[in-house]
Amino acid sequence: xxxxxxxxGSPEFTTGFRLAGVRRFVDVPDDEKPTELDEAVEETLADxxxxxxxxxxxxxxxxxREVREAVETSVEPVVVTIGGDATSGALREQIKRAIxxxxxx
Numbered sequence: 001x002x003x004x005x006x007x008x009g010s011p012e013f014t015t016g017f018r019l020a021g022v023r024r025f026v027d028v029p030d031d032e033k034p035t036e037l038d039e040a041v042e043e044t045l046a047d048x049x050x051x052x053x054x055x056x057x058x059x060x061x062x063x064x065r066e067v068r069e070a071v072e073t074s075v076e077p078v079v080v081t082i083g084g085d086a087t088s089g090a091l092r093e094q095i096k097r098a099i100x101x102x103x104x105x
Contacts, residue, residue, distance in 0.1 A: 003051030003077070006044050008037070013056050024050060034062040041067050050077045057081040 006024035007017040014025045026040040037059060044053055053074075060068055060081060071079045 004049055005052045005054060006047070006050045006077070007054045008040050008044060009056045009059055017054065022054075028059075033059070034064065037062050038064050038067045041071060045070060045074055045077060045079075047077075053077050053079045055079060055081050056083045058083065 004024050005017075005022050006026070007014045007022050008026045009028060010030055011027045014022075014027055018025055024044075026044065028036045028040055041053075041055075041063060044050055053071075055071075060071065063071065
């Protein structure tokens with residue numbers, strides 16, 4: 001079974017990914033966070049058809065502690081965050097989780 005990329009976030013965030021051909025996405029309007037965002041993330045993490053989840057870095061602040069921990073420790077699907085104040089160290093950790101090795105060593 002092939003796995004797909006899923007994008008979770010505001011309609012403004014997901015639009016570019018939809019235009020690029022991503023078929024799995026969950027629009028969560030800013031006024032419906034955090035409860036809708038928690039539910040969307042939990043459902044997407046549990047979906048066996050999803051291999052990569054893309055979210056905006058700022059949306060992590062809206063997640064409950066339990067869901068944020070699930071995102072930070074998820075190996076499959078791997079969760080990649082974009083934007084915000086993400087540092088190169090955070091990106092390095094995401095890549096390491098995704099492929100299983102640290103390319104900087």
